[in-house]
Amino acid sequence: MSRTKRGLHALHPLSAFLYYVGGAVFIMAGQHPVFAACTFVLVFVLNGIQDHFAALKKWGRWYAAAAFLIVILTPAFNRRGTHILFYFRDNPVLLEGVIQGVIAALSLLALLFLFVSFNQVITSEKFLFLFARVVPQWALLAMLTMRFVPLFQRRLHDIGLVQKTKGMSVKKGGFLSRIESAMKLLHILLEWSLEEALQTADSMKARGYGIERRSRYSPYAFSAIDAVVLALTAAGGVCAIFGYALGDTVLTTSPVLEPVLLSGREWFYFSVYLFYFAFPMMIEGRERWRWHFSKSTK
């Protein structure tokens, strides 16, 4: 587990948090296949640099399933467009719909991957640092919820095993009985987890959570690199919103389908995107390089 105080982990929680918020804005603003593909690839690589895809390996299957569903379903519901690809049961499947499905799927994946990376950088300690003072009750709730995510997976597995002995399984039977089983498993999971969350909340309150301003054992330093990150976030965020407003980061599908290849101003916005998402890799890369260099001189 890389719990080093280097690279992205060394950023001040505020600048790191804002960077991720900015990243989400970028992803949502870039409704264009090229932009979406670019953010998707870069955030994916960032995950690889951070933990060698360890977290993605766990959840990847579900993410892929969700993305696949979107790619399939979007054209089914999208009837506006002029480029008919083929007919499926007398319904036209449009190129516009397919492109929008791909954009939506890539954006969703990029957002999820970004969140995976966020989870590694913004630890619960940093999260409390950011929010415990401003909105203590919400921070508590958010902490409990975040704690749930890895727990859920483990618990669902346990529940599934035990229920399997009763003959209840989501892997056999008709479609309806599978759905029913799945609902029951989720029901057990929720009831169980809620009760345990109450205990965690008790333990937090018992140790004086929320009674006054939290202090910090090792205060977070605001360094030059934080200033750069903040500036980049602010400037980049403004650019992304402008690009979105002007329609440069968006692929127009109606009334006419815009060509997918970039042209003119779009290249500028694309380079902003590229730089914004490549930046954390540069920070991490610089750290690796230094580390490597210092070792090799010895």
Next chain:
Amino acid sequence: MALLQINQITFQYPDAPTEALRDVSLMVNEGEFIAICGPSGSGKSTLLRLMKRECAPHGRLDGTIRYQGIPLKELPPKTTATAIGMVFQDPDNQIVMETVMEELLFGLENIGLDTLTMRKKIAEIVHFFGLEPLLDRPTYELSGGQKQLINLASVLLMEPRILLLDEPTSQLDPIAAKDFLNMLRRMNEELGIAVVIVEHRLEDVWPIADRVVLLHEGRVAYDDPPHKAATFLASKADDAFFDYLPSASRLFLHYAATNQNSRLPITVKEARSWIKGLTVRVKEASTQVVHERMKPVVLEAKNIDFQYEKGKPRILDRLSFSLYENEKLAIVGGNGSGKSTMLKVLAGLLKPQRGKVVYQGRKTTGHIHLDIAYMPQNPRLYFSEESVKLELEKAAHDSPLSPETKQHIIDEWGLAALGDRHPYDLSGGEMQKLVFACLLLRGPRVMLIDEPTKGLDPESKKQFGEWLNRFSWRGMSFVIVTHDIEFAADYADRVGMLFRGEVTAMADAAAFFKGNAFYTTSINRITRGVSAPEVSTLKEAYVTWDVQNGSP
């Protein structure tokens, strides 16, 4: 002046028909160690939680609770947060942060201490608890015992004057539980922190307590120093509370006729010195209590290897053993030694990488066999229906048993009365009963049980043990995984220890405990190396001992 004074409180939960606590008064003095015991549902946890404002249950409360003369309600939040510390039952749910260091700091940062003060306090406590090697470890990787020590340490950092503990050792293995209680005793003796502990592990708590409070149906049945409480309990004809006595005292009381002059022993040490003054012979007829013929093997594990992921350590490593017909086999072992995993493999829920599970000569590896039932550690995981009735119906639905037999099981367990209640609203003992009955409805021949006595009071424990006996007479076999040494000694036929992925040291229950120094019962520790013959349970002593007064 008392540190904490509870004055005639009565408490009722919002929808409850009766009061949870009635007219309870309790005084906690500076530096006192108080053990609260009583059957489940007697209001122990409610009482404890009412002492900690942040965790107090909602409901109607009459009477007052004062801390140093000030009503609890009027204390500033910082005082209640720091002066009254609380450690809960479940080691996992109390941990909030991701690393041990962050967890220790959590409370200190909440009360806004500056870095220098924190650094000093942390350095001190880390040294005291020997936590250095753990500091940077992620909290979820720790064992249950380690987690509970971290929980204790992080509460102690707040410098409490009084420490409240709600069954803190119920999920720990015997060694970890002893470590925890020893640490608690040190805190109490060296730092003068008052301790109020609710605990079912009475053997270990009675000897270190200054006072024992027994709650019964929401009232304080009595509140005395251990010796006095034990003497009082012994004098009462009503033996409902008899099981709450440490086994040292119970052994003594059984031979009450022969020892008018001695003081009632509570600790192992006291009991040993009492036995030294006795002459104990082995009853002749009883030397060979049971010598059973070889029974057929029902379930067999052969060279099982199991690991959860590639590259992770092997949990089970060439595990082999046999379970015989109508045998009760107990498996003990430390937290995280793979006991639960072993049961899941036997139940066919997990597929081992190597080896096989054989049931009555047929391979069942990786499959669920209807004859093999699995009872999970947490009974909640088992329930999927809205009421006890529906749960029973569901269990009966796929069962091969005849309708009469099914009805007989339901009647036998008296579950009809619970009919419309939601399974989650039942008490721990009742939940377990329901799971047990549901499993029986499927007509199993082998039952695999994970930690059945966790959180049960002595009475429910005894009852559970009796069920095991009853059904093994009827031909069922059991594998029971447990931390509860006393329970294993009382009810198992054979005991094995799981260590490094293998079942080692499998032996008859009596022989198994006689060889161990820590993994053994208090009765065994009392009778080891004294003039009396060594035994490992009270029952064994009752059967084999012939006691005469006076030194040999």
